[in-house]
Amino acid sequence: MPLVVGLLFSCGGKQEQKESLEGRIYQMEADKGTGVQRMQPSTSQGNAVIAGAEYHYKVHRSPCDSLKLVSDEQGTQFVDNVIELKILRNGNQKVLHKRFTKHFFAQQTGPDFMKNGILEGLVFDKVEEGRLCFAASVCYPQTDLFIPLSVRISPKGDISVERISMMDEHPEQAEESLD
Numbered sequence: 717m718p719l720v721v722g723l724l725f726s727c728g729g730k731q732e733q734k735e736s737l738e739g740r741i742y743q744m745e746a747d748k749g750t751g752v753q754r755m756q757p758s759t760s761q762g763n764a765v766i767a768g769a770e771y772h773y774k775v776h777r778s779p780c781d782s783l784k785l786v787s788d789e790q791g792t793q794f795v796d797n798v799i800e801l802k803i804l805r806n807g808n809q810k811v812l813h814k815r816f817t818k819h820f821f822a823q824q825t826g827p828d829f830m831k832n833g834i835l836e837g838l839v840f841d842k843v844e845e846g847r848l849c850f851a852a853s854v855c856y857p858q859t860d861l862f863i864p865l866s867v868r869i870s871p872k873g874d875i876s877v878e879r880i881s882m883m884d885e886h887p888e889q890a891e892e893s894l895d
Contacts, residue, residue: 744794744858753857754779754795755836764843766871771811771848774802775838783817786834786857794857796834803848803869812873818854824879825854825863832856838867846871851880 744753761774776799783796796818803811818825818835825833833854841849847868855862864880 750793752785752793752795755797755834758837760839762840764840764848766843766846766848769805769871770807771871772804772807773840773848775840775850776800777835777837780817786832788832788857788859792857794834797836799835799838799852801838801850801869803873805871811871812869812875814875816852821852821854821863821865821877824865824877829854829856829863833863836862841866844868852877 744755746753755777757776757778759774759776761772764771764773777797778800779795780798781795783798785793786796787793799816800814801816802813805811816835816838818830818833821835822830834857836853836855838850838852841851843849847870850867850869852865852867853862854865866878866880868876868878870876
């Protein structure tokens with residue numbers, strides 16, 4: 717199973733949500749006739765509190781046929797995903813309604829992942845420094861190769877993205893790669 721499972725399980729949030737995402741996040745199915753692989757749509761939602769205000773988030777991932785197909789080394793083709801994030805404050809105040817594709821993360825991932833990767837997932841992580849933090853990943857489909865990202869949303873809906881260093885979380889792997 718891809719390494720991103722460790723990332724998803726290390727995130728904060730409700731355990732039931734993580735368990736339901738684990739089964740869906742990697743499930744691929746082939747289109748009949750074409751053989752093109754696509755991930756299953758998934759939806760997760762939850763609540764978080766920042767400075768006394770309640771924020772409700774809803775994350776919906778779906779394969780998007782209008783995006784360019786991605787091919788692996790064996791020639792298998794994959795449909796890329798789009799992820800929609802909606803955040804409301806105190807039940808009805810719109811904070812954010814954003815549609816993400818992997819291109820939103822191009823600055824953090826680089827050209828190889830833009831060409832050969834797909835946007836795999838976005839899950840709530842935690843509240844930190846007054847922001848909602850989500851863990852995201854762009855991956856090579858059906859491999860352990862991915863780029864973990866932190867997406868932070870301010871109470872005003874401002875978005876910042878940071879690439880997460882896996883070396884901090886797995887120092888023994890970093891040492892092995894230096895050999």
